[in-house]
């Protein structure tokens with residue numbers, strides 16, 4: 273069935289709807305993902321909440337959807353745009369086609385769209401809204417900012433515990449990916465996943481050895497009201513921050529964040545570790561970045577940098593055991609070479625265990 277993708281700049285693209293017909297237009301910020309594989313992880317990563325994802329790789333769906341690669345319990349994207357959506361998947365682990373899976377959650381999949389032309393629009397003009405509808409005309413009534421997803425919609429409502437290890441990591445859940453939890457479990461940790469707004473006093477009672485600030489959707493500044501609490505937590509326990517967790521760390525120490533022209537979303541973003549001068553290929557998904565000049569005079573310094581555009585890709589605290597990455601060391605999808613950072617986190621925890629508050 274013919275349907276249309278409308279961009280906020282007035283461009284309209286025709287496509288074929290592979291999922292059931294939509295009664296009402298679907299709107300969201302349109303973002304493009306450049307990885308060749310990993311669509312299942314992208315669809316279920318809570319950081320993509322309410323966004324319309326357009327895949328640049330021209331064949332999506334060929335290995336179906338399996339039971340193992342979910343990053344959370346359900347898909348969070350508002351809609352999916354592809355060049356060719358393959359509904360006759362072939363993989364021994366596949367349970368559904370991508371279309372069946374999206375249909376189950378009432379998420380439209382629009383195919384045969386000129387994805388290269390759409391991405392050129394986003395690259396040239398920056399982030400914008402888009403709509404998927406059966407109508408040839410569409411008027412946007414909201415602004416891009418109104419569409420920003422909030423962490424409260426994806427964070428856990430109650431504390432959940434995983435693993436039996438001796439080191440206890442409390443993960444503040446801003447919309448965590450399951451692979452982060454798995455990476456911590458692989459390090460032999462016991463993990464408590466706690467709501468994003470859990471107070472310092474409560475976290476202290478949980479007696480953590482370390483804190484992980486997770487990834488999550490939306491503008492980090494939406495959580496400005498929590499920064500004081502976050503700062504208290506991370507200055508008292510060894511901390512690793514990932515993506516939104518990285519951005520919140522920067523804000524908590526007085527740095528600033530800003531929206532990028534169109535963000536980084538893919539599985540081959542080169543990042544240099546300024547400490548070792550080694551370059552890693554990384555998995556990324558973000559629209560915001562830490563504004564480097566704003567770090568001047570703070571106690572944070574840049575540890576990782578994007579090789580393509582020099583943006584800040586990670587920070588370390590000058591005195592405290594805190595480090596962060598804008599990219600995703602847990603991969604999924606993408607290269608796993610940065611998973612070593614979870615070892616570093618554990619080393620840092622071991623170094624500081626028993627020294628509670630000694631450095632606060």
Ligand SMILES: NC(=O)CC[C@H](N)C(=O)O
Pocket residue numbers: 319486487488489490491492514515516517557558559560561
């Ligand atoms: N993956 C993430 O945590 C994304 C962080 C933030 N929502 C951004 O888009 O920049």
